[in-house]
Amino acid sequence: MEFNGVHACWFILALVAKFGWCNIALNKPTHSSTDYDGKSSSSHAVDGNLDAVRSHSSCFTSSATSPWWMVDLQGNYRITSVSIQRRSDGFAYRLRDLAILAFREDPQQNPSTATITCTEKTGTLGAMDTLSCDQPVVARFVKIQYLPIFTEILTLCEVQISGDICSRDTTQCTNTAIDIVQGMYIVVESVDKRIVNDSTQGDCTNKCYREHKCHGFNFNTASKTCELVLKTPTQVVSDAGSVYSVMPSCFLLCNGVSVNIC
Numbered sequence: 001m002e003f004n005g006v007h008a009c010w011f012i013l014a015l016v017a018k019f020g021w022c023n024i025a026l027n028k029p030t031h032s033s034t035d036y037d038g039k040s041s042s043s044h045a046v047d048g049n050l051d052a053v054r055s056h057s058s059c060f061t062s063s064a065t066s067p068w069w070m071v072d073l074q075g076n077y078r079i080t081s082v083s084i085q086r087r088s089d090g091f092a093y094r095l096r097d098l099a100i101l102a103f104r105e106d107p108q109q110n111p112s113t114a115t116i117t118c119t120e121k122t123g124t125l126g127a128m129d130t131l132s133c134d135q136p137v138v139a140r141f142v143k144i145q146y147l148p149i150f151t152e153i154l155t156l157c158e159v160q161i162s163g164d165i166c167s168r169d170t171t172q173c174t175n176t177a178i179d180i181v182q183g184m185y186i187v188v189e190s191v192d193k194r195i196v197n198d199s200t201q202g203d204c205t206n207k208c209y210r211e212h213k214c215h216g217f218n219f220n221t222a223s224k225t226c227e228l229v230l231k232t233p234t235q236v237v238s239d240a241g242s243v244y245s246v247m248p249s250c251f252l253l254c255n256g257v258s259v260n261i262c
Contacts (some may be wrong), residue, residue: 003222015095016049017066022159022162022163023078023161023162024073024079024162025046025142025159025160025161025192025221026046026048026160026161027046027047028046028071028072028074029071029074030042030043030060030069030071030072031069031071031072031108032041032062032069032071032258033040033062033064033066033067033068034062034063034064034071035060035062035252036058036061036062036153037061039054039055039056039057040054040057040059040060040061040062040112041057041060042060042069042070043060043061044057044058044157045060045071045156045157046071046158046159047158049158050088050157050158050160051086051157052085052127052157052158053087053088053089054087054157055089056156059155059156060154060155060156060157061152061153061154062153062169063153063231064228065134065151066145066146066151067145067146067154068143068144068145068154069106069143069144069145069159070141070142070143070144070176071141071159072106072139072140073139073142073161073163073231074140074174075165075166076104076138076139076140076162076166076252076254077138077139077161077164077165077166077254078136078137078163078166078254078255078257079102079118079133079136079137079138079139079142079161079162079163080132080133080136080162080163080164080173080207081116081130081131081132081133082100082126082130082131082133082159082160082162083128083129083130083131083158083159083160083161083162084098084105084129084131084144084158084159084162085127085128085158086127086128086129086155086156087155087157088127088157092124092151093124093157094152094153094154094155095125095154095155096122096123096124096125096152097121097122097123097146097149097150097186098120098121098131098144098146099117099120099144099146099147100114100117100118100121100133100142100143100144100148101115101116101118101144101145102115102117102141102143103115103116103139103140103141103143104139104140104261105117105140105141106141107141107143116137116139117134117137118131118133118134118137118142119131119132119133120147122147122149124134128158129201135162138252138254138259144156146204150202162197164254164255165250165254166206166253166259167253175239178221179244179245180201180244180245181236181243181245182243183238183239184236184237184238184239184242184243184244185218185236185237185238185239185242185244186227186229186235186236186244186246187233187235187236187237188203188227188229188230188231188233189231192229193218193228193229193230193231194211194227194228194230195225195226195228196226196228197226198219198225198226199224200224201219201221201243203222203226204217204219204226204228205217207228207239208245208247209247211228211230214228214229214230214247215229215230215232215233215246216229216233216243216244216245216247216261217229217244217247218242218243218244219242219243219244220241220242221234221241221243222241233246251257
């Protein structure tokens with residue numbers, strides 16, 4: 001199994017459960033408005049380096065008209081707070097009046113996706129300020145930008161996000177709740193699927209529920225072969241010997257609480 005950031009956080013959560021904290025943004029993919037110069041990179045804000053001197057190439061800076069920064073948590077989390085470290089070498093007044101927004105889909109790829117407000121902060125921020133969400137939000141993408149009342153160069157030296165990993169709530173998603181389509185097949189690249197040998201269609205369904213990032217499955221009725229689809233399917237073709245299903249994703253289990261995100 002690939003030990004990526006999500007699996008690493010599961011491991012860390014097991015170790016620090018009694019403290020209730022894990023930085024789920026650490027080393028995750030980032031996006032942003034244009035970098036100010038060669039010393040800036042959006043990834044610097046989640047690299048774990050708390051050096052807050054901008055000239056040391058440890059921060060993200062953008063002078064775009066409406067600067068912004070965003071992290072992809074690579075999975076749905078129940079987000080409770082965001083900690084932001086500002087630069088320590090001057091210009092402290094710049095980091096103020098922020099909006100912390102969350103999305104369940106990438107707003108760059110799907111501009112119509114719903115915007116969820118974690119919180120808004122007016123006034124200046126401290127050296128390392130923790131901003132609690134007005135209420136916990138379930139999302140995959142977290143974006144930081146200025147409120148409309150303030151426009152300035154944006155510099156973030158480190159962003160840490162606290163939250164709980166969310167998985168499908170199998171008490172809400174049962175075999176009878178999914179749509180099985182006969183005679184069709186989901187087309188995905190080999191790198192985006194995992195083949196498992198199962199004796200029944202029900203076994204294939206259960207494996208998809210338990211597999212991280214399983215969006216659906218193909219089941220060959222003759223060979224009893226199950227293909228777990230690990231990427232959002234975009235193409236379905238006719239195949240008389242197959243059935244397919246796209247799994248429901250409305251109900252997530254986040255820190256023991258069932259959340260309907262639809």
